[in-house]
Each structure stands twice: as structure tokens, then as C-alpha cells.
Amino acid sequence: MAIGIGEGRFPILSPEQANPALTGYNRTLQTALNRTNLKKQQALLPFAAPQAAANLQSTQLANQGAAAVLPYKGPQAAEQLESTQLKNALQQIINQFAPENQKAGIDQKEAMAHFYNSGGPGRGVFQQLQQNAQGLISLMNPQLKNDPKRLLDAQNAYETGQTQLADGTKLAPMNPTLSQALGALVLHSTTAPLATQLTRGNQAENELSKISKMSDEDLKPYGNTYGGVSLQAVRDSMKIDDGSKSYEESQKRLGNFMAGNAIQFEKALIRTAMAGGPAGIKAVNQLVHESQQYIQQKYPHVSEKSRYYANQRLNQYFDEINRARNQVGTSLLNLPIANAKANAGGDKSSEDISLNTSDPLGIR
Numbered sequence: 001m002a003i004g005i006g007e008g009r010f011p012i013l014s015p016e017q018a019n020p021a022l023t024g025y026n027r028t029l030q031t032a033l034n035r036t037n038l039k040k041q042q043a044l045l046p047f048a049a050p051q052a053a054a055n056l057q058s059t060q061l062a063n064q065g066a067a068a069v070l071p072y073k074g075p076q077a078a079e080q081l082e083s084t085q086l087k088n089a090l091q092q093i094i095n096q097f098a099p100e101n102q103k104a105g106i107d108q109k110e111a112m113a114h115f116y117n118s119g120g121p122g123r124g125v126f127q128q129l130q131q132n133a134q135g136l137i138s139l140m141n142p143q144l145k146n147d148p149k150r151l152l153d154a155q156n157a158y159e160t161g162q163t164q165l166a167d168g169t170k171l172a173p174m175n176p177t178l179s180q181a182l183g184a185l186v187l188h189s190t191t192a193p194l195a196t197q198l199t200r201g202n203q204a205e206n207e208l209s210k211i212s213k214m215s216d217e218d219l220k221p222y223g224n225t226y227g228g229v230s231l232q233a234v235r236d237s238m239k240i241d242d243g244s245k246s247y248e249e250s251q252k253r254l255g256n257f258m259a260g261n262a263i264q265f266e267k268a269l270i271r272t273a274m275a276g277g278p279a280g281i282k283a284v285n286q287l288v289h290e291s292q293q294y295i296q297q298k299y300p301h302v303s304e305k306s307r308y309y310a311n312q313r314l315n316q317y318f319d320e321i322n323r324a325r326n327q328v329g330t331s332l333l334n335l336p337i338a339n340a341k342a343n344a345g346g347d348k349s350s351e352d353i354s355l356n357t358s359d360p361l362g363i364r
Contacts, residue, residue: 110146126188133181140172158182204270206324211263211317218260218313221253228296233257237299237306248305255309261297262310263317 094101134151137144137158144150153165159182164170186198222230236254239247 126185129181129185129188133178133185136178136181140175140178143169155182203325203328206328207321208267208270210320210324211267214317214320215260215263215267218256222257225296229298230257233297234299237301237303241303241305251303251305252309255306255311256313258297258306258310259313259317262314266317266321 134155137151137154141154144154150165150169154171157163157165157171158174158178162171163173222233224230224232233254236250239250241247
């Protein structure tokens with residue numbers, strides 16, 4: 001076969017025709033490889049039978065091993081199944097609480113950020129107290145969380161006895177823990193004597209507001225006096241025990257009056273504590289008598305029952321004083337009282353006195 005190029009024609013050569021030397025070399029190389037492989041197979045031929053026997057033995061051992069573990073396949077499968085079920089149950093629990101876990105992680109990061117924003121490990125005592133107070137406010141009022149400005153506004157509102165922010169946001173009621181935390185801030189910025197005086201004044205204010213209402217009620221039936229003496233009290237003391245209900249009521253009324261009259265000195269002491277003045281006997285007596293808060297008691301006769309009721313009423317007075325003192329506690333802020341006044345819609349004093357205006361002498 002030939003191909004024509006121009007006027008000439010050239011034959012197409014096979015590889016053997018084109019390069020007879022290379023073709024011969026390849027044939028010689030292939031022949032040498034074939035002879036080498038043949039010799040290798042002939043050399044390995046004596047080992048063929050032992051190799052087959054070894055392979056057979058290995059297969060037999062593998063079969064024996066499989067047969068030996070076969071009885072344990074069932075329990076192992078059951079154990080694997082149980083393990084898988086436990087893992088699945090654990091994952092279900094993890095998935096169930098994943099939102100809470102994620103939120104807890106976020107809260108932790110936010111708390112750490114707030115910690116470092118507040119000065120970190122090198123912060124002072126005041127910063128620690130401030131963070132503690134605002135942390136409590138944040139727990140009590142979740143709507144203020146992560147809002148430093150509103151938290152500060154809420155702190156100021158609590159310290160001044162307010163129950164809501166300027167924008168109308170309601171605040172959770174004051175509790176003793178927050179009162180103590182805010183009081184610690186005040187204590188940090190004052191001296192011990194002033195702190196003691198402030199605490200006693202706060203306690204005294206609450207005590208006075210509690211017992212004033214009681215004493216006003218006890219003094220009311222005997223409020224009109226002549227020559228410093230209540231004629232109604234004298235008349236009640238002269239009544240004879242006839243076993244009637246009216247006699248029992250008169251002696252209880254008289255006993256309460258005796259207690260309420262005596263408690264005026266305690267009220268004077270409380271007022272002195274609120275004013276920060278000395279609690280001397282002379283000053284207290286002068287305060288009580290000059291303000292006409294004490295009614296002279298001159299009785300021809302005092303019954304056992306009136307004494308009994310006077311003693312019972314005194315116990316009630318001092319129980320109320322103790323409860324009022326414990327309500328304020330040792331906090332330097334009288335916040336429960338302030339909040340109570342705000343919730344009542346004003347700061348009306350409980351010392352408004354309503355006296356009996358009857359005329360026992362019959363003058364009018």
C-alpha cells in the first residue's frame with residue numbers, strides 16, 4: 001500500500017519494516033522474560049504442596065475459631081443492642097435540654113463579660129457590691145437583663161422606694177436580700193456611727209408607724225381630760241363587777257388605755273432615736289408631757305381584770321415593736337416602708353389622731 005504526495009508515491013511501512021532492530025530487541029527481551037518466569041515456577045514447584053497444606057490448615061483453624069465464638073454471638077449482640085439503646089436514650093436527654101444548656105452557656109458568657117466590664121479580678125469592693133446588687137435586681141426583673149442603663153435606673157428606684165421605672169415598667173417587690181445588698185452599698189460610703197444611727201432610725205420609723213395606730217385606738221375613749229385627768233377612765237375604774245358583758249368591756253377598755261398611756265414613753269424614745277438625739281429620761285419625760293401625750297391616771301380603784309388586760313396589751317405592743325424592727329432588719333435602707341407607702345398611694349402619716357370629743361361633764 002502506498003500514499004501519493006504530489007507526483008510521488010510512498011509505501012506505508014509496518015513497525016517491523018520501519019525499525020527492524022527495535023523489533024528484534026523486543027522479541028529477544030520477551031523471550032528472556034518468559035524463560036525467567038518458567039525457571040521461577042519450576043523452582044517453586046516443590047513448595048506447592050506444603051503451601052497448599054498450610055493454607056488448608058489455616059482455613060481449618062479459622063473455622064474452628066468461628067465455631068468457638070459462635071455461642072457468644074447472641075449475648076454479645078444483646079449487649080451491643082443495649083449499649084446502643086442507652087446511647088440513644090442519653091442523646092435524647094441531651095437533645096431535650098439542649099436549649100437550656102445553650103442558654104446557660106450564653107448566660108455564663110454574658111456574666112463573665114459583665115464581670116470583666118465591671119473591672120474583672122482587680123475591681124474594688126464598691127464595684128463588687130454594685131455588681132451584687134444589680135445581679136439581684138436582674139434576677140428579680142428578667143426584663144431588665146443585659147440593659148445596664150435600665151438596671152442602674154432600677155437600682156436608683158429601689159433605693160428611693162419607687163415601685164416602677166420612669167417609663168412605667170413595674171419592678172418586683174423589695175425583699176430582704178436586696179435590701180441588705182443595697183444597704184451594704186450605703187455602709188461602704190459612710191462611717192460606722194452614722195450607719196448605726198441610720199439603721200436605728202429606720203427601725204424606729206417602722207416601729208412608730210406600727211404602735212401609733214394601736215395607741216391612738218387605746219387612748220381615744222379617754223381623750224378628753226379635765227385637770228389632766230380623764231373622767232371617763234375614773235368612771236370605768238369605779239364600776240362594780242356584776243358579771244355583765246358591759247363590765248368586762250369597760251375593764252378591757254381601761255386596761256388597754258393604761259397600756260396605751262404607758263407606751264407614750266416608748267414612742268418618745270423612738271422619736272428621739274429617729275431624730276438622733278440623746279435618749280435621756282429627762283428629755284423623754286419633757287417630750288411626753290410638753291406634747292400632752294400622757295394622761296394622768298388617778299383611780300380610786302383598779303380592778304384585777306383591768307390590770308390583766310393592761311399587761312396583755314403591753315405584750316401586744318412590744319410584740320408589734322419587735323416585728324416592726326425585724327421587718328427592717330439591719331439594712332441601712334428603710335425600703336419596705338417606702339414601698340408600702342408608695343403602694344398605698346401616698347405617704348400619709350399613721351400618727352393622725354382621732355380623739356373622742358364627748359363631754360362627760362355634760363357642759364355642752
